[in-house]
Structures are given as C-alpha cells and as structure tokens.
Amino acid sequence: MISFKQNGDFSKTTDYLKRSLDTINYSFLSKYGQKGVDALIKATPKDTGKTAASWRYRITHNKGEYRIIWENTNIQNGIPIAIIIQYGHAAKNGTWVQGRDYINPALRPILDELSNEIRKEVKKL
Numbered sequence: 001m002i003s004f005k006q007n008g009d010f011s012k013t014t015d016y017l018k019r020s021l022d023t024i025n026y027s028f029l030s031k032y033g034q035k036g037v038d039a040l041i042k043a044t045p046k047d048t049g050k051t052a053a054s055w056r057y058r059i060t061h062n063k064g065e066y067r068i069i070w071e072n073t074n075i076q077n078g079i080p081i082a083i084i085i086q087y088g089h090a091a092k093n094g095t096w097v098q099g100r101d102y103i104n105p106a107l108r109p110i111l112d113e114l115s116n117e118i119r120k121e122v123k124k125l
Contacts, residue, residue, distance in 0.1 A: 033057035043106035
C-alpha cells in the first residue's frame with residue numbers, strides 16, 4: 001500500500017504568483033494588440049474592404065487578469081460580418097455560404113510570439 005501525507009499549503013506559491021502579476025510590465029501587450037490588428041486586416045477576405053478596415057483591439061485588466069480583445073466593428077443589421085465570414089451563413093436564396101477560417105490562422109503566430117514573451121518576462125522574476 002502506498003500512502004501520501006501532505007502538510008502545509010500553497011500560500012508561498014500563491015503569494016509569488018500574485019507578486020509576479022504586480023511586477024511584470026504589461027505595456028508590451030499593446031504591441032501584440034496592434035500586430036493582431038495588422039494580421040487580421042491582411043487576412044480578412046475583401047469584398048468592399050469594410051470588414052478588413054474595421055478591426056481594432058483593446059486591453060482590459062481586472063483582478064490580475066489581462067486580456068487583449070480583438071473586435072470588428074462592421075455590424076450590419078445586428079450581424080457581425082467578421083463572424084459570418086469566419087463561420088458561414090445562409091444566403092437570401094436559402095443556400096449556405098461556407099465560412100472561411102481566417103481569424104485563427106492570422107492570430108496564431110501572434111499569440112505564439114506573445115506567449116514566448118510572457119514566458120521570458122516570468123523567467124526574469
């Protein structure tokens with residue numbers, strides 16, 4: 001029979017991670033936000049070009065959580081055009097227009113690069 005006994009808690013690890021959030025300079029997130037916008041503009045299928053020109057990003061920070069949010073402001077009749085291009089939609093005549101996965105491939109290298117930079121920042125601690 002194998003048994004384990006553990007004393008203590010993870011308070012030191014938790015404290016370290018909380019301090020890490022306060023010491024990392026997150027200003028580099030703007031660089032990746034803009035890189036994402038540039039990649040999305042380039043990758044967005046162009047008919048009129050309005051959807052491609054409508055990409056933007058914002059950074060939010062709440063309780064130690066940072067997010068880069070990429071948004072597209074081209075909304076027609078309440079429908080986000082970037083999303084129906086991505087996932088597809090029904091046409092007026094009832095046929096299905098197949099979606100085109102352009103968002104994920106555009107952002108993947110940006111997110112990989114961002115992940116590597118965050119890893120470097122954490123290692124500095």
